[in-house]
Amino acid sequence: MKKVLLSEKIDDVGIKLLQDNEFTVTVSPSTDAETMKKEIRDAYAVIMRSSALTKDIIDAGKELKIISRNGTGINNVDVNAATANHVLVAKVNGANAYAVAEYVISTMLLLSRRLLTSDHLLHEKKNELKGLSLPGFSTEYGLNGHEIKGKTLAILGLGHIGQVLAKLAQAFGMNVIGYDPYLKTAPVPLLGSLTEIYKQADFISVNMPLTSETRDMISAKEMALMKPTTCIINSARGGIINEQDLATALNNDKLGGAAIDSFSPEPPQPDNPLFSSKHTLLTTHLAGTTLEANQALGIGAAQAIIDFSNGKMPQFPVNPEVFKKGNSL
Known part of the structure; x- marks a missing residue:
């Protein structure tokens, strides 16, 4: 089964959606760089919230194929590093x-x-x-x-x-x-x-x-x-x-x-x-994190990974050129 690493826990509906589609889901015990580098080594996919996904963390993901952002902003993800490693980055637009x-x-x-x-x-x-x-x-x-x-x-x-x-x-x-x-x-x-x-x-x-x-x-x-x-x-x-x-x-x-x-x-x-x-x-970065929005974000982030694994372009890709290289499988 393919491993999906969550940098931070997402809504339970998103986790269940991944599990129902035969992914194993692991929540990182910490978002610090050393922990993330260890946890990402065997991950097929990672879902990010607001913590940083830097080049050295992405480089450590030897099996990594897709980064799914549980939100719209991608300033916390090194997209250039992901692209260099042929890793697709996807996000969720409009859910919150x-x-x-x-x-x-x-x-x-x-x-x-x-x-x-x-x-x-x-x-x-x-x-x-x-x-x-x-x-x-x-x-x-x-x-x-x-x-x-x-x-x-x-x-x-x-x-x-x-x-x-x-x-x-x-x-x-x-x-x-x-x-x-x-x-x-x-x-x-x-x-x-x-x-x-x-x-x-x-x-x-x-x-x-x-x-x-x-x-x-x-x-x-x-x-x-x-x-x-x-x-x-x-x-x-x-x-x-x-x-x-x-x-x-x-x-x-x-x-x-x-x-x-x-x-x-x-x-x-x-x-x-x-x-x-x-x-x-x-306020505590809560503008877009109502219970309803968190559910929609979790579903969107999970669905991007499911679509990619099935050879389908996620709805909101950031670097779609990577998908063309055939890295979805």
Whole structure:
């Protein structure tokens, strides 16, 4: 039976799908390089989540034929090394689009309505509330916030997630604009200039992959173009936004708030400046990991391996030229 190595456990439905198709499934006891190199030696396939699959790990996979990414982003996989070793890389597109889009909507509401601040202050000052008017308390501490209706949301990256997010935001009565250099048409107005995007947006949602072009794409220079009330939501990858510059802008009231779900590096270091920045919501890379999304991702990642083993191109190949070399069997 062919071995499928999981760098981290995927949803049980994906594991069962592999086992029902006569694969043995092994979960690596750790994601560190030495453990992965040992575990991958006799693996036919590996399913990756967010940990790194570097060249030296891939080189150690002497029987390795396919790497299946339990998600969309592939910045944690050395695709060039995989291609050099004639190993196909596949990913899962769109399975968690609603989960991520809902995360963006949720965080916009939390930031705009100042709900977390209200919760924290209510707990902190619970012994001082007797005889107070709660609406007066809200006014005193600036907790009333704003509606998102009528505000402008700029979506950077209009793939599956961005397009679902656009529909949800429009249902809330938001004006939606987008930026995606790889699209000619989109369901929302596309602006060719990021400068204009930054000047107009009340909310900016980052939904782009981390590449050499997008690394540090939003830093102090770009933030200076934004409104002092603008909120930034990053549910994509750490490294796209300069974290130190973002913390500085937030602490100096140059931005209205931020919701950050991915960090650079990850997990974030204890001295990450965002831990102490104002109006900042930090989450644990959970935007796309609802129970429903995890099931869909697990099925998609498993199905890519099953298809490949049966001589069929997986639905979302990253380096399809490898498949043409006849390495599926």
